[in-house]
Amino acid sequence: MKVGVLSCKGGAGKTLISLNLASIIEDALYMDLDIEEPNGFLYAKPFIKEEEKIYIELPVYSLKDCNACRKCIDNCAFNALAFVNNRVKIIESSCKSCFSCQKLCKNNCFTIKSKEVGSSYFGEYSKFNHILYGKLNVGEVASTKIISSLFNNSNYAKFENVIIDFPPGSSCNVIEGLSYINHFIIVVEDSNFGFHNFKIIHELLKLYNKKIYIVLNKEDKDFTLNKDYIKQNNLDVLANIPYEEEISRINSEARLLTSVNKKYYDLFKNIYYKLKKRIENE
Amino acid sequence: MNKILVISGKGGVGKTFISNSLIESLRIRKFADCDVDAPNLHLLYKHLKTIKKEDYYGLSKVRINKKNCKQCNLCIDNCHFKAINENYEVDLIKCEGCRLCFNICPNKAIELIDYKNGETILKAKDDSIFSTGCLNIGSGTSGLLVNNIKKNLDLYIKDEISLIDGSPGIGCPIISSMNRVNIIIFVAEPGLSSIHDLKRVIDLSRNYNVIRFIVINKCNVNPLILERLMEFAKDENIKVIGKIPYDKTVNDYLNGKISLKELNLNVKKSIDILKDEILKVINKEDIL
Numbered sequence: 251m252k253v254g255v256l257s258c259k260g261g262a263g264k265t266l267i268s269l270n271l272a273s274i275i276e277d278a279l280y281m282d283l284d285i286e287e288p289n290g291f292l293y294a295k296p297f298i299k300e301e302e303k304i305y306i307e308l309p310v311y312s313l314k315d316c317n318a319c320r321k322c323i324d325n326c327a328f329n330a331l332a333f334v335n336n337r338v339k340i341i342e343s344s345c346k347s348c349f350s351c352q353k354l355c356k357n358n359c360f361t362i363k364s365k366e367v368g369s370s371y372f373g374e375y376s377k378f379n380h381i382l383y384g385k386l387n388v389g390e391v392a393s394t395k396i397i398s399s400l401f402n403n404s405n406y407a408k409f410e411n412v413i414i415d416f417p418p419g420s421s422c423n424v425i426e427g428l429s430y431i432n433h434f435i436i437v438v439e440d441s442n443f444g445f446h447n448f449k450i451i452h453e454l455l456k457l458y459n460k461k462i463y464i465v466l467n468k469e470d471k472d473f474t475l476n477k478d479y480i481k482q483n484n485l486d487v488l489a490n491i492p493y494e495e496e497i498s499r500i501n502s503e504a505r506l507l508t509s510v511n512k513k514y515y516d517l518f519k520n521i522y523y524k525l526k527k528r529i530e531n532e
Numbered sequence: 533m534n535k536i537l538v539i540s541g542k543g544g545v546g547k548t549f550i551s552n553s554l555i556e557s558l559r560i561r562k563f564a565d566c567d568v569d570a571p572n573l574h575l576l577y578k579h580l581k582t583i584k585k586e587d588y589y590g591l592s593k594v595r596i597n598k599k600n601c602k603q604c605n606l607c608i609d610n611c612h613f614k615a616i617n618e619n620y621e622v623d624l625i626k627c628e629g630c631r632l633c634f635n636i637c638p639n640k641a642i643e644l645i646d647y648k649n650g651e652t653i654l655k656a657k658d659d660s661i662f663s664t665g666c667l668n669i670g671s672g673t674s675g676l677l678v679n680n681i682k683k684n685l686d687l688y689i690k691d692e693i694s695l696i697d698g699s700p701g702i703g704c705p706i707i708s709s710m711n712r713v714n715i716i717i718f719v720a721e722p723g724l725s726s727i728h729d730l731k732r733v734i735d736l737s738r739n740y741n742v743i744r745f746i747v748i749n750k751c752n753v754n755p756l757i758l759e760r761l762m763e764f765a766k767d768e769n770i771k772v773i774g775k776i777p778y779d780k781t782v783n784d785y786l787n788g789k790i791s792l793k794e795l796n797l798n799v800k801k802s803i804d805i806l807k808d809e810i811l812k813v814i815n816k817e818d819i820l
């Protein structure tokens with residue numbers, strides 16, 4: 251099974267749920283798509299076996315045959331080109347690599363170069379458990395390129411069981427990962443902010459016709475909006491995890507709950523069995 | 533004029549709570565929520581009335597007019613975003629709006645279409661202005677939307693301190709948020725994940741000419757990691773100007789059950805101290 255874990259709201263418990271879940275599945279891969287702020291590796295402390303640089307392509311301009319027609323500048327939808335001191339200047343941070351400039355230039359002033367924007371890492375953190383994660387270089391904006399390259403990494407295909415820790419939010423980074431996966435756990439933080447973001451991500455997954463399961467995290471007995479919404483929408487809840495000081499302490503030290511306490515080990519085993527049964531019965 | 537941005541790297545550490553506490557305690561009249569993927573600040577300002585709502589259009593996207601299309605495949609072959617399939621249908625989510633196909637189609641079969649990505653919303657009450665917005669479900673281009681929300685903030689009240697509640701991460705919405713602010717408040721919690729993420733967003737902020745501070749939220753969750761966080765701040769040479777303890781009343785407040793006044797006394801005191809520290813900075817900066 252390949253299951254994505256998302257929440258829209260940051261800090262709802264995506265990494266907590268996905269990594270602890272992956273840790274109790276034999277021969278599973280934990281994949282961290284939060285490439286802007288990856289955290290899973292802090293918990294897993296893996297032995298890295300493979301590291302790959304990730305590149306994007308960018309146009310390079312050469313003045314030699316330029317007749318200053320400015321066709322490239324006029325047609326750059328992203329305003330990534332400017333005419334400065336009688337030559338074209340490329341603002342790389344605005345460039346989306348569409349290569350309109352190169353294709354439209356009659357004088358072949360543009361070539362293509364590669365630029366490193368991040369890396370992917372594959373490793374193991376126990377005899378049976380593996381991790382694949384990516385890191386965007388600070389200052390770069392090509393997040394989606396790193397996410398797609400993780401799915402295209404040869405290690406991703408090798409594993410039958412993959413738990414995928416999604417980035418927060420609901421835009422490009424999340425959408426980039428959606429097309430690869432059919433089953434999702436929404437981690438719902440049991441709060442008003444959590445509820446609001448839960449609705450956003452639920453709508454998004456419905457739009458893409460995904461299979462949805464719920465884990466309610468930091469359960470607040472006095473707060474009912476999430477529980478009501480789950481009931482109204484007939485959503486399948488795999489577990490309710492109460493707010494416990496012990497969990498937040500262990501989590502703050504970047505340790506796996508499943509390796510600290512049998513109670514938590516059983517909790518995640520239970521989530522795994524439920525999930526497995528549901529997916530097999532489809 | 534002072535523009536304060538509140539960000540954290542990691543999500544869920546308390547950006548919105550700290551933003552809200554500062555807006556209220558400093559009586560800030562101009563504030564914005566730039567977490568366009570997952571906005572939440574408006575939930576604490578339900579009593580404000582919407583005074584302006586505008587559709588937000590990103591770049592025009594394209595549609596293929598099959599009557600004119602001679603199936604030469606030039607558009608498919610040259611689209612760097614693989615947004616056009618073999619039936620000459622355009623995936624509007626993949627299409628970035630670069631118009632290359634529009635420009636190179638020999639048969640004028642490509643039409644430009646407006647594409648609504650979300651909306652910007654301006655709310656107000658008495659003399660306060662709150663600028664926010666949201667992306668349509670399934671839309672990208674959040675960087676541009678952040679710019680528009682920030683522009684809206686200056687429409688009615690000029691020359692006054694403003695505060696922006698930012699998003700997690702280090703990507704395009706954050707980069708847009710950082711433009712033209714002069715004070716960044718990093719919210720962190722005593723956790724190894726938070727310290728790791730904080731480091732990355734601090735590194736990103738080095739390209740900007742800003743004054744930087746750290747506020748530690750939930751400071752009582754783990755004393756040992758708190759020490760690490762304090763050491764980290766020292767190494768980065770960024771002053772910690774506030775430490776807010778975790779208390780269940782904060783959740784109750786954010787869930788709308790109690791008012792700010794009913795927060796736990798220690799939480800209230802720590803917000804007061806933070807307010808005074810920021811006032812010192814603001815007064816000094818305004819003279820500059």
